[in-house]
Amino acid sequence: MENKTVTMAHGAGGKQTSELIDQVFKAHFANSDLTADDAAVLVPPAGRMAVSTDGFIVSPAFFPGGNIGKLSICGTVNDLACMGAKPLYLTCAFVIEEGFPMEKLEEIAAAMEKTAKEAGVHIVSGDTKVAGKGQVDGVFIITTGMGEIQEGVTVGGELAKPGDAIIVTGDIGRHGCTILLEREDFGIDADVTSDCAPLWGTVKAVMDTTHNLHVIRDATRGGVGTVLYEIAGQSNVGIRLNAAAVPVQPEVKGVCGMLGLEPLYLACEGRLVIMAPKEEADAIVETLRKCPYSADAAIIGEVIADEPGRVVMETEIGTQALLPQPGGELLPRIC
Amino acid sequence: MENKTVTMAHGAGGKQTSELIDQVFKAHFANSDLTADDAAVLVPPAGRMAVSTDGFIVSPAFFPGGNIGKLSICGTVNDLACMGAKPLYLTCAFVIEEGFPMEKLEEIAAAMEKTAKEAGVHIVSGDTKVAGKGQVDGVFIITTGMGEIQEGVTVGGELAKPGDAIIVTGDIGRHGCTILLEREDFGIDADVTSDCAPLWGTVKAVMDTTHNLHVIRDATRGGVGTVLYEIAGQSNVGIRLNAAAVPVQPEVKGVCGMLGLEPLYLACEGRLVIMAPKEEADAIVETLRKCPYSADAAIIGEVIADEPGRVVMETEIGTQALLPQPGGELLPRIC
Known part of the structure; x- marks a missing residue:
């Protein structure tokens, strides 16, 4: 993995894409709900479902206390939590710049794995695009979360009351x-x-x-x-x-x-x-x-x-x- | 709207972001499930749920027969359809380059509206990030779809049979x-x-x-x-x-x-x-x-x-x- 970088072929949908998915994403995200197909098949939440999406383009992608991978899980998990929803499923889409170090991508995936585990959420489906050098700055991650809104709690920005x-x-x-x-x-x-x-x-x-x-x-x-x-x-x-x-x-x-x-x-x-x-x-x-x-x-x-x-x-x-x-x-x- | 461009302030989460959302996205995506909050509250699908995510970074963003907006709806709707799932909900995350013409963004949103209507799918939640000039090439759109898998049909790439x-x-x-x-x-x-x-x-x-x-x-x-x-x-x-x-x-x-x-x-x-x-x-x-x-x-x-x-x-x-x-x-x- 060391000294390797992401190439256009990794995003072209062919053999190299499969290898990238197997070696980096599946290796870290494996769980019973993760699909290898274009769509995951899931048991829907009971009751009401909360859905949230968020894009992460932070630069630098690595910073004291975390990286863009950890952030991309926290951001969406926290948006669900703020609706009183238990996070169940996450999808993640990557847009990666040609030449991005594979080691760094792996570090990002490892942080996502750890954070998703802590939050009790399953990564169920993903997408990988590789953009030409200069077409994107490093790596962008977009996560979408689905959660189960817990019974008996209704919270919202319009519900604050004097007192x-x-x-x-x-x-x-x-x-x-x-x-x-x-x-x-x-x-x-x-x-x-x-x-x-x-x-x-x-x-x-x-x-x-x-x-x-x-x-x-x-x-x-x-x-x-x-x-x-x-x-x-x-x-x-x-x-x-x-x-x-x-x-x-x-x-x-x-x-x-x-x-x-x-x-x-x-x-x-x-x-x-x-x-x-x-x-x-x-x-x-x-x-x-x-x-x-x-x-x-x-x-x-x-x-x-x-x-x-x-x-x-x-x-x-x-x-x-x-x-x-x-x-x-x-x-x-x-x- | 003419001659206006997207600025960093449109992505900063403040007043200009709200204006962009109201004038472009809400204006086109309005439906009973679209949320103004960080997460949408939805009735989950009956039976099994199909979930798919896809990133769209096509260049040029406008081409004969469509644009990146139309494509971003079709791609995810079609991934759900291929699972035998009726598309119900879509989220969309935008990453927009500073200086992107507002008119073009509106054209993209209009195409998304039209295509989502045709597919019978509700756009329920979104996210907008603005990246500095050169940090992203034009506009990227990431859609995530949720669908209801229809009873009685099971299809999959592993189910082809001789004959x-x-x-x-x-x-x-x-x-x-x-x-x-x-x-x-x-x-x-x-x-x-x-x-x-x-x-x-x-x-x-x-x-x-x-x-x-x-x-x-x-x-x-x-x-x-x-x-x-x-x-x-x-x-x-x-x-x-x-x-x-x-x-x-x-x-x-x-x-x-x-x-x-x-x-x-x-x-x-x-x-x-x-x-x-x-x-x-x-x-x-x-x-x-x-x-x-x-x-x-x-x-x-x-x-x-x-x-x-x-x-x-x-x-x-x-x-x-x-x-x-x-x-x-x-x-x-x-x-």
Whole structure:
């Protein structure tokens, strides 16, 4: 495998394509539902089915805390989890640049295997295209997930209610900060790793604690700030954010300070924003703190009836300010 | 919309992304199952579910007979149809190059809308990424389809039986020939259009005629020749091909003659290879000839017990020859 690269023939649908599929993808993705044909034959979910698709074109494809393969599983698994859906099946489509190192592709597939196993999801079908040099930058992965929506829990961005507590499941902005530092040469030497993680186990633990939940949302593109604005708009409520309570790693805070960035707008890939009636909040946080990816869970604010569509921030010295609206190009692209 | 182009902000997850989704994608894809959230909530198929994913990176994105949007729906719908599955739901992920003309994107979305409607499939969820100039060539589309496998029909590449008739649903090689002529400047002026078409209606008509079917396969990458070799291998049978019976448009034949290409290895995007017991063949062909995309359906050979794994061709003058094995880089990339 070493020193080998992906060639156009690997994407041409002939013998080399079969070899690539056998040696890299089947070797890592093997499970009872994986098909060798163009379509997988599956037992559909009982009850309602959640379906989500996401494209991953992050550059660089390898970063501290993960790679594009891990990210491509987490992103889609987490979108399903946020609907209260147990992830069952995933498809993955690869677009690979001619000359991409086979070893790197294998590392990506291995990360996908590990993450899919942890999330309890089966990769069932795939597709591989090889694009000419310069036609694509490295490797793109597109995953589509199918999940089984659990009975008794209905969550959605339009269901936030005044009086809800707002919980974040851990320190924010790490994925965005990591990619930023990898992409640009700022001369900053900070020890930041991506928070990229599959969160179905976390959501399940919370749902096992209480069914009295209103919103579960992963704070990816645009970060927690963008998610709060979206929910404020969808639910026509105001949001009072206790800025001092938002967990941010000192390293991330430091990088943001130097670069003039707002951590609230930096992407996470392993953090949820949860809104639930105040009386449930302590039990939810207690549960979260026992889960592997949410030891730093915290209540960061509440939903209010005033200021509909807006996010009002209490600063550390007690003054109130409107969190600026997200918009324009949110740097860097993080997935 | 005119003169506008896609910008990085359209992919950043903020306000411009919402505008792009509303004005282009929602405007064309609206249906009762389309979600504005990260995941769609759907009624799962009854019985077994077929799932297929496919990436489309064809260059040029517009070609006589279709564009990448039409192709992205046909490709996945046809993969489901070949499993005997009625297409129900589709997701689509876009990777768009910064600077891509908005008008072109809209033309692509319009083609997807039209083709999805014809195939009776709902687009339920999507994703949009914008890549920097040079990071991607124009636009890539990845579709994933979910279908309901119809009761009473089991087809598969491993189910071909000696004595089966081999039917092709129309003239072959048009999609591959079209893309080839668009990509390379051979100085050939031939009137060839892609055969790109959604084939669920065709498969349904055949299944309504008889349930006694063994193989249904769409002859995409690698063309009919590659499909025949694949099935010969999977079913461990030989295939006797009556070369003179294979329908090929005179224009395609002409281009192949000039360029030294074998039409059997040129891709189709709207043609099926069907294998079924000989006694069913005439009824199947009769049905096919009444369907919109298979007026030229023909019996082109039979499955034999001899020569397992091989495709033996009878030439027009009666001699027998082995069809050369497909392999290596099959030019041009057609999807």
